[in-house]
Amino acid sequence: MHELTLCEALLDLLDDEKARRGFRALRRLKLEIGRFGCIDPDALVYAFDVTTRDTWLDGAKIEVDRRPGRARCLDCGADVEVPDRLADCPRCGGRRLMPTGGDQMRLVEMEIVA
Numbered sequence: 001m002h003e004l005t006l007c008e009a010l011l012d013l014l015d016d017e018k019a020r021r022g023f024r025a026l027r028r029l030k031l032e033i034g035r036f037g038c039i040d041p042d043a044l045v046y047a048f049d050v051t052t053r054d055t056w057l058d059g060a061k062i063e064v065d066r067r068p069g070r071a072r073c074l075d076c077g078a079d080v081e082v083p084d085r086l087a088d089c090p091r092c093g094g095r096r097l098m099p100t101g102g103d104q105m106r107l108v109e110m111e112i113v114a
C-alpha cells in the first residue's frame, strides 16, 4: 500500500526530528498534502495510527491539510490553482493545463511534549 510507504518515510522524519531536538513525544502533527498526489489522507491517517501503536508516537494526532494543485495554462499562460487534474483553467476556461506542483507531502506543524 502506497500510504504505508509514505507513513514509514514520515516516521523516519519524525525519528530524526526527535533525535535532533530532543523532545519526548508528539501531541499533534500537521501535514500538507497536494491534491495532485495520489495520496488518500484517510488511508494515511489509518496507516499512521496502526504503525505508531506502542511506539513513542502512540496517541499523536495527525491532521491533514489538502492543498490545491498548481498548473500553468497553455492557452492564457496563467499560473493557476486548480482543485484537480481534470479542471479547466479558472482564468480562461481553457482545457490545456500543465501541472506544475501540488503533489507533495510536507510536514508543516508539530506540537511536541518536551
Ligand SMILES: [Zn+2]
Pocket (backbone or CB within 6 Å): 073, 074, 075, 076, 077, 078, 089, 090, 091, 092, 093, 094
Ligand atoms: Zn487559461
